[in-house]
Amino acid sequence: MMSAPAAVEAMLALPEPERLERLRELVVDEFRASLLLEPGEELPLERSFFDLGMTSLRLTELKQRLERRLDCAISANTLFNEPTVAHLVAYLAELVLPREEAPAAPAPVTAEPDGERALVDHLLRDLYQS
Template identity: 55%
Template sequence: MTELLMSSPRTERRTVLEEIVVAEFKKALLMPDDEELPLDDSFFELGMTSLLLTMVKQRLEERLGRGISSTALFNQPTVDRLTDYLASDVLADIFDAN
């Protein structure tokens, strides 16, 4: 998945990352692909549990090929904030690369 991010134009990388994050949350919440996931709602407001968050964290780690802090999903409790965190901390090398 990091190859997809690297091959995307720099201006589109955050959008690609957000799509990956949204897809994992929708899968965990059993949402259909055509249903919109609010990006600014807390994960818990969306119906996530601690167990589901742990599963999403593991799937994101697998897809991104990077470790994610166990507290990241609790400290960045919306898709928008989590995407920002992933881009600036976890995948900084990709987002800083040309």
């Protein structure tokens, strides 16, 4: 089995609440590079890629870069049906950032009726034999 790419390994090493923020930073950096934005220039996360000036060709190139960096396959439908950075980050989080599940609560201990009866019988026997 291949190990995760360095970008994903770095994210997984972070506490869970910080992982999504790191993924968002990675995606935003890739969009800034594609759109030739300055590092401090605002990138609206809820605005369509295409309204921001992204072309289909640039989006395809960005998709390929993200797939390589994150070692995942990104659905073209996702990019074109809901073309926002916020949606892409949420989609990628589901693909590459496994959620830590809370430990399952232990099953409640329930005595079976026969077990309860045997216990009561045993206690009564001990009580009356003493």
